[in-house]
Amino acid sequence: MLLLPFAGCSLFEDCYPLNIKSWSATKKSGGTLNLISEVDSSMKLKFLVIPAIVIPVAVGVIPFLIGLIFSFTDWNLTVPGVHFIGIQNYIEILRDSSFWEAVLVTIEFTGLAVGIEMLLGSFVAFLLSRNVRGQWFFRSIILIPLTVAPVLSALMWKLMLAPTGGVINYLLGFLGMPNVAWLSNPSTSLLSLVVIDVYINTPFVALLVFAGIQSLPLEPYEAAQVDGASGWFVFKSLTLPMLKPILILALVFRLILSLKTFDIIYATTRGGPAALTTNLHLWSYINSFQYGAIGYSMTGAAILFIMIFALSMWLIKVWSRSVSYMTSSQ
């Protein structure tokens, strides 16, 4: 039966070490079996990472470094000749009022948009987390703006915000508001862009926070219920602290991605009117492709890069602190 072969070990390979002896012998003489030696396979695995590093480096890091070099030159497409001018660009840019205006726009836009998105998104996440009938329908609806291209959503809004014949003005007319040229009016253009950005990105915050809410543990809440804690107390001392990591994560993503907003601005206002919606990212594009000042605009891009880099380093430190705080308290 099954177990008998053990005694004589005649049927199956494993019982006889003959294979082992002959295999080792072949290995010593460097036979072809060396090719399938899997002993060090884990050591060789790490080389699979190389293409994934090489391509982004080639298409991303190297151009960036080259661009940094540009920022130390006076390269302008309208003027022949390229010379090294050291940090002159950087000094000049700090005296350029258009640069500072762009910085201001960046801060205003990002601050307002992200602030609203965090609040609104958290609120929507809360709504979505309630157990009501048809919850799946609402949760799926939220996903849609996330997948539609931001440019396309911005264009949709451009259609709606038309001064005459635009449906937004029509609806607001019921509230007694006159027709406003939302995107071209200096006093409303940035605000309109904020609205568009909020529309596009709130679902992201909502989804992230919603997922965070779903993964909250039940036990603390049950304990609080037994203790008879009030709703507000529960929110302040249980929900909020436990959601902190996810909220910070959402903030990190939104802040960083918002600082480099480009497509929705370009598609709707091209940075106008009078550069009132030009943030730093768009500023570098315009200086390059409209004025040809590649070296100079690269300076702006580099500064933006440094801003984002510094901010993300700091935010990520905050985030990891909040996460370790969470896990250690468990």
Place this chain on the structure above:
Amino acid sequence: MREVLKVVNLKKSFGKIKAVNGITFSCNEGEISVILGPTGAGKTTTLRLIAGLEQPDEGEIYLDDTIINDLPPFRRSCAMTFEDYALYPHMSVFDNIASPLRAPVRRKQFTPEDVRRIVVETAKLLEIDKLLDRKPSELSGGQRQRVALGRTLVRKPRVFLLDEPIAHLDAALRHRMRAEMKRIFGEVKTAVVYVTHDYLEALALADKIIVLRNGEIQQTGTPQDVYFKPTNVFVASFLGDPPMNFLEAALVRKDGHVFVKVDGMLVSLGEDVDLDLSRKVMLGIRPSDMYILKGDNGGGSGIKVTIRTIEPLGNRYIVTALLSGGKMIKIKLEHRPGVAPGDKVIVGFLPSDVHLFDAQTERALWHGGESNRG
């Protein structure tokens, strides 16, 4: 009995942690060797080194007198069960058990009919033949464990490596499986290396016990050796529940006899006892080797204690008692103690049950019992 597996001076570190620090042992055909130790002792690492899942920093591993250090796992004649069973979740029980037989290295040897026959027979042996079409997620813990076992049996390896196979089963099932495995491995004449942290399991199953602590072997021997003649304090206290009591003691010579003096009581060790009397010693005595004498009279030789608590465990009683110096000892009795907390009684024990350890090195010096040397 042929020697199947030999491990010589195995060393493995992970970063600064020395998981395995110079281990040497051997296993014979048909023998169950149990590696016993607490968590983190290096038991699993040792198993993985034998299996080839890790490479040792130093040392050699021999299988049937051939060095297998350079062989990849799939070339070694070892089969292993994992603590979490490691069943393939997307395959049926049948495919899980058949998996080793279908490996390309062996493909030429087994036809599909062979595979079916072997798997079904193995399943019948483990009483899981009705579950062959199920997926692992549809099985209970005990069933999964048997599937994992089946996967190793099917390979007919030279060495079975079992990593805490019954640790996650409930108590009743664990007892049953202990007996089952003793039976199965009894019929199979391969070497078995069994890893556990449960000393009872080790005592019940093992032909040879290897006690491991912090990557180093503390003692190798039969269950009798390890239980009755532990080589150091660690081994003595690890095998036993409640663990052995240790009391500070000193050696004195009186009238040609050597006594050990503990808490005012003198225990005779005999005449020709070759011990360094100047060393401080620790007296070790198992809770099950102590008994309670009532009253202050009686044979005189005993330790004065005050009863603290009595824990009834069905047909057994664990009594915790306090010595005058503040130290606590536990006594295990098979009958009702007839005392109550707060009582002052005398606890006695036989010299033949005494173990002496060096207070500093913690090595055993002397064991009562058949032979007197430690």
Place this chain on the structure above:
Amino acid sequence: MYMQKREELHKVWIYFGLVATAILVLFPMLWTVSLSFKVPQDITCAVPKFIFKPTLDNYRHLFSIAKLSKSVGTTSLNFPRYFLNSLIISGFGTLLSLLVGVPAGYALTRGKFKKSSTRENIAFTLLSFWFGPEMAILLPLYKLYRTFGLMDSYIGLILLYQLIGVPFVVWMSRSYFLDIPVSIEDASLLDGYTRWQTFWRIDFPLVKPGIAATAVLTFIFEWNNFVFALVVGGRHTMPVTTGALGFISYEAVLWGQMAGAIVISALPEIILAIIVQKYMIRGLTFGAVRG
């Protein structure tokens, strides 16, 4: 009784909020859809019409190139071409990202590195490529591509799009591979399979759904890109994102056709999203939540 009434009142408010959110989210899209079916007069008239006679003219114009170029004058629009370009660039881009990223993700979980923190560092550094302002790369890249003749080429764009795909695929596939217990792979190695065989019979089947969802999301993210195509793309390779802007020019604004273009451009991604709904949460939150 009181508690029940309070509960029900709460529910009403919640429903109200949810419905309001749904309306706000869907309205712009539904409005755009309606615009795409309107005649030019209905679109530009002062009072927007909610009830109108639908027409397929806009769509017909979109797909007939001759009519498009005639109507706008100098700029020639070619929507089918834009759509095809998006498919080609995003499709091959995603494919390349998968080919490069999945093995890398696997290597980062099972490979042995000198320092164990290297793996997370690599994965995280790759992800941080998403944080960089594109202009910082595009300005020099403009010149580089010009020099090497990669401007307005599929290869140039597909390579550039890897900055989007590779970090994401590596990050997500690493997350999925981490879910597989190492002991299962060890068991397979001991059964007699090589690491290569183990990958295909154990890891790959278990990770397939996750990788599929990652592929879909990568496709969507690459489809959505605008900046890269703007700077480095051109007449031949223009995808729908930059192409949609062509409907607004100094001569005329083709509202209806633009609306139609938006609808068709957004449709594939919405459909894809609905298909992989279940895995979306994990992908969209970058693995922060297992869903």
